[in-house]
Amino acid sequence: MYPERLVSGMRPTDKLHLGHYYSVLQEWRRLQSEQSCLFFIADWHALGGEVEACARMEKHTRDMLLDWLAAGIDPTQATLFIQSEVPEHAELQLLLAMATPANWLDLSEAAQDGSFANLAYVLLQAADALIYRASHVAMYENQSAQLEMMREIARRFNHLFGSEKDFEEKAESAVKKLGSKRARLYAELRTAYQQEGRAGALEQAKAMLDEAQNLSMIDRERLFGYLEGSRKLILVEPEVSLLPQSSLPGLDGQRMQSRQANVICLREDAANVERKVRAMPTDPARVSRSDPGAPDKCPVWPLHQAFSPQQQCGDVRAGCMRAVIGCVDCKQQLAANIIAAQAPLHEAVQTYLDDPSLLRAITADGAEHARKLARETLRDVREAMGLQYQFAGAPL
Numbered sequence: 001m002y003p004e005r006l007v008s009g010m011r012p013t014d015k016l017h018l019g020h021y022y023s024v025l026q027e028w029r030r031l032q033s034e035q036s037c038l039f040f041i042a043d044w045h046a047l048g049g050e051v052e053a054c055a056r057m058e059k060h061t062r063d064m065l066l067d068w069l070a071a072g073i074d075p076t077q078a079t080l081f082i083q084s085e086v087p088e089h090a091e092l093q094l095l096l097a098m099a100t101p102a103n104w105l106d107l108s109e110a111a112q113d114g115s116f117a118n119l120a121y122v123l124l125q126a127a128d129a130l131i132y133r134a135s136h137v138a139m140y141e142n143q144s145a146q147l148e149m150m151r152e153i154a155r156r157f158n159h160l161f162g163s164e165k166d167f168e169e170k171a172e173s174a175v176k177k178l179g180s181k182r183a184r185l186y187a188e189l190r191t192a193y194q195q196e197g198r199a200g201a202l203e204q205a206k207a208m209l210d211e212a213q214n215l216s217m218i219d220r221e222r223l224f225g226y227l228e229g230s231r232k233l234i235l236v237e238p239e240v241s242l243l244p245q246s247s248l249p250g251l252d253g254q255r256m257q258s259r260q261a262n263v264i265c266l267r268e269d270a271a272n273v274e275r276k277v278r279a280m281p282t283d284p285a286r287v288s289r290s291d292p293g294a295p296d297k298c299p300v301w302p303l304h305q306a307f308s309p310q311q312q313c314g315d316v317r318a319g320c321m322r323a324v325i326g327c328v329d330c331k332q333q334l335a336a337n338i339i340a341a342q343a344p345l346h347e348a349v350q351t352y353l354d355d356p357s358l359l360r361a362i363t364a365d366g367a368e369h370a371r372k373l374a375r376e377t378l379r380d381v382r383e384a385m386g387l388q389y390q391f392a393g394a395p396l
């Protein structure tokens with residue numbers, strides 16, 4: 001079957017913060033070491049409907065890329081690219097639109113208030129993953145409806161366009177190319193699956209096809225499709241790979257979220273970190289230095305728990321409750337620990353800040369690789385839709 005491949009993307013709207021660093025970016029880092037990953041900056045998705053977004057796009061895209069690199073997302077392990085530099089996403093979106101009933105899209109009033117592009121968001125998102133025949137898409141749990149939509153779009157496309165003239169004959173002749181022993185096994189497993197519904201037989205047959213060396217890509221796809229029915233699988237229905245939600249507390253004690261203006265940015269400079277921490281509210285009962293405090297009522301405390309060593313946490317907590325440590329001192333210690341945690345992130349991007357042409361090279365390489373994969377899919381999609389013009393040999 002098609003190779004395992006994971007796709008995920010982020011819109012370059014808000015700056016990434018430490019909550020992103022300790023959740024989604026750590027997860028991406030794990031994923032990139034385990035499988036072939038494509039991570040893209042979804043700039044088209046960030047356009048939404050506001051003209052102002054365009055003016056900020058380059059800055060946001062550069063910042064996001066730097067944040068990824070700071071977090072150890074590695075262009076030598078994963079493919080990093082910018083969505084709009086792979087225009088094949090848009091062509092597939094257009095073609096998928098033909099196979100997608102309009103009433104599948106979100107026609108709620110809220111959506112109609114936005115631009116037309118907003119309405120077609122899910123279709124572009126489906127194209128983002130389907131163009132790479134992704135086996136997995138990394139998404140948040142609350143995006144499961146969007147994933148289901150991707151799968152439905154792929155399924156319906158295969159159903160509408162996966163039929164091929166003389167499919168059975170072509171599939172049977174592909175079976176012969178397996179060699180007599182494998183061909184017999186294939187036939188047995190196919191029967192076992194289709195007539196007895198044995199899922200194990202399907203798995204076994206797929207594994208055998210994966211190993212069969214002497215098959216062309218197209219014959220392999222025919223044989224995969226032939227196992228389950230009578231259609232080629234042109235697009236792949238991806239599985240979800242769930243991204244963890246961040247639980248890092250923000251400057252107000254609530255979850256750190258860009259929307260709440262309670263964030264410390266991933267590469268926030270040290271002076272800013274100090275200023276933000278200094279301005280944090282504390283236990284309101286601690287009016288003067290000699291009043292004992294209750295760390296559990298103070299948003300500084302959960303951040304200590306996230307960033308300070310255990311011993312120091314113990315000292316701070318006891319010191320606060322016995323009024324032997326002041327809030328200014330307590331906050332200074334916290335700020336120092338956050339700054340120390342960020343130091344390697346700053347260090348990791350210094351070479352890119354010194355020479356931004358390296359960023360250009362990373363995204364150019366990424367787009368080139370992504371386009372190669374995307375073109376293969378599009379070629380098959382175009383052919384399936386009758387858009388491959390040879391003129392010689394066409395029925396008159």
Ligand code: TRP
Pocket residue numbers: 007008009010011042045124125128129137138139
């Ligand atoms: N919708 C995602 C977000 O808002 C970004 C995204 C666009 C995406 N296309 C995708 C994620 C395809 C996974 C797969 O963050």
Ligand code: SF4
Pocket residue numbers: 282283286293294295298299300301320321325326327328330331
């Ligand atoms: Fe909060 Fe620290 Fe002040 Fe206690 S000492 S109230 S934990 S800032």
